[in-house]
Amino acid sequence: MAVVYEKTKMLTDKPLHYCPGCTHGIIHRLVAEAIDELGVQDKAIGVAPVGCAVFAYDYFNCDMMEAAHGRAPAVATGCKRVNPNNVVFTYQGDGDLASIGAAEITHAATRGENITVIFVNNAIYGMTGGQMAPTTLPGQVTTTSPYGRDPNHCGYPIRVSEMLATLDGPAYIARVSVHDVKHIMEAKKAIKKAFQMQIEGKGFALVEVLSSCPTNWGMTPQEALKWLQENMIPQYPLGVKKEVE
Amino acid sequence: MAKLTIATEICKGCGLCADVCPKKLLALSHDINSKGYHPIAITDQEKCIGCAFCARMCPDAVIKVEK
Numbered sequence: 372m373a374v375v376y377e378k379t380k381m382l383t384d385k386p387l388h389y390c391p392g393c394t395h396g397i398i399h400r401l402v403a404e405a406i407d408e409l410g411v412q413d414k415a416i417g418v419a420p421v422g423c424a425v426f427a428y429d430y431f432n433c434d435m436m437e438a439a440h441g442r443a444p445a446v447a448t449g450c451k452r453v454n455p456n457n458v459v460f461t462y463q464g465d466g467d468l469a470s471i472g473a474a475e476i477t478h479a480a481t482r483g484e485n486i487t488v489i490f491v492n493n494a495i496y497g498m499t500g501g502q503m504a505p506t507t508l509p510g511q512v513t514t515t516s517p518y519g520r521d522p523n524h525c526g527y528p529i530r531v532s533e534m535l536a537t538l539d540g541p542a543y544i545a546r547v548s549v550h551d552v553k554h555i556m557e558a559k560k561a562i563k564k565a566f567q568m569q570i571e572g573k574g575f576a577l578v579e580v581l582s583s584c585p586t587n588w589g590m591t592p593q594e595a596l597k598w599l600q601e602n603m604i605p606q607y608p609l610g611v612k613k614e615v616e
Numbered sequence: 617m618a619k620l621t622i623a624t625e626i627c628k629g630c631g632l633c634a635d636v637c638p639k640k641l642l643a644l645s646h647d648i649n650s651k652g653y654h655p656i657a658i659t660d661q662e663k664c665i666g667c668a669f670c671a672r673m674c675p676d677a678v679i680k681v682e683k
Contacts, residue, residue, distance in 0.1 A: 372619060372682040372683060373682065373683060374680070374681070374682050375618070375666050375668045375671075375681040375682060375683045376668035376671040376672065376679070376680065376681040377671075377680040377681070378677040378680070379677075382677060386625075386626045386676070387675070387676055389675065389676075390628075391628035391629060391630040391653070392628070392630030392631075392632055392675065393675055394675060395675070396674075396675030396676050396677070397673070397674075397675050400675075400677055551636065551673075552636050552669045552672050552673055555672055555673065556672070585630075592630040592631065592632050593631065593632070593635055596632070
């Protein structure tokens, strides 16, 4: 019997701490598979964020570092500049990247740092208990917007991919989703492409992955993926936002 | 016939794999693993076509597919 599919060796055997049905696990696997398929496991260095994915350093079977909240692109910048032959990536959530880390990601992008950024957008602060994030949708109920996010009071959500795509620095920016198998396959292609860009020395690559948070959205895993598809994708349209030749 | 190997100890019983199975062959087991979850189980191995949709959807990389 031939193996059709099994867990990649780029992931360790440590069980993931994420809640049941959280799509962080899927995105971890896609990143790990992309690194494995490109054959750069020995050269890969990851930078873990603060947020639900703070323990990512336990799960990826390569060298990993932990950054202060939001500062993963700054740490990755230093790492890549002193180790230009290594493949350096960050894995960040929306609270980490779009809020406290907005300066670091913007400047890493505009400098065109040759790193790969995986940005997981689930429209909420997961680890701290479901507070409103910069990416929370208008009307979305969170613990700090119990009547729904009111844009007149709290402003509008940030479309990070579109915002960074206006800069001259980035080489590749795409938004993907993991709400069904077809989109998971497309997400994998985009993530692999983002690593490929770095290996070819083309510069800054970011993949925004729309993700679910069943626990803090107060839904079953199935309802959460449906909610993502029906509400997040209209607000955050999928596709390649920028790509240099 | 394809063969599924399910790592029941790390399954959290979210059921996302069951939703994407084109043959609807996956269901939560009555057993309970050491973390207190009902792990996923295959109801009819003979009918599995080995598409690996379940394995690609699983957030915890619980499923190995052979064909």
